[in-house]
Amino acid sequence: MILINKTISFSESIQNDGIVWIKDTYIPLMSACNLVQRVVLFKIETQQEADDCFALQILFTNNDNYQLFVEKYQDDFDTVLLLKFKNSIGVYKTVLTQL
Numbered sequence: 001m002i003l004i005n006k007t008i009s010f011s012e013s014i015q016n017d018g019i020v021w022i023k024d025t026y027i028p029l030m031s032a033c034n035l036v037q038r039v040v041l042f043k044i045e046t047q048q049e050a051d052d053c054f055a056l057q058i059l060f061t062n063n064d065n066y067q068l069f070v071e072k073y074q075d076d077f078d079t080v081l082l083l084k085f086k087n088s089i090g091v092y093k094t095v096l097t098q099l
């Protein structure tokens with residue numbers, strides 16, 4: 001199992017619109033890709049005063065599905081997200097592999 005975790009932070013002025021767009025447009029598009037098992041958006045709760053952050057988690061059942069997704073679709077999905085919000089979004093991606 002492979003889990004992609006994208007930590008996302010929006011500029012305060014577009015945060016609500018960004019969350020709605022990810023939930024209503026981006027997640028359904030990713031979910032339509034048969035290589036992706038599940039896509040979920042979480043709000044990250046912090047103990048310190050910090051900007052709001054969210055975790056977009058994309059689950060793949062195996063490495064083959066993940067690698068094929070990377071080859072065929074990842075750049076397109078990343079580009080759409082960054083272009084949609086231009087200079088109003090920060091994204092940090094990590095890849096988690098089940099042991």
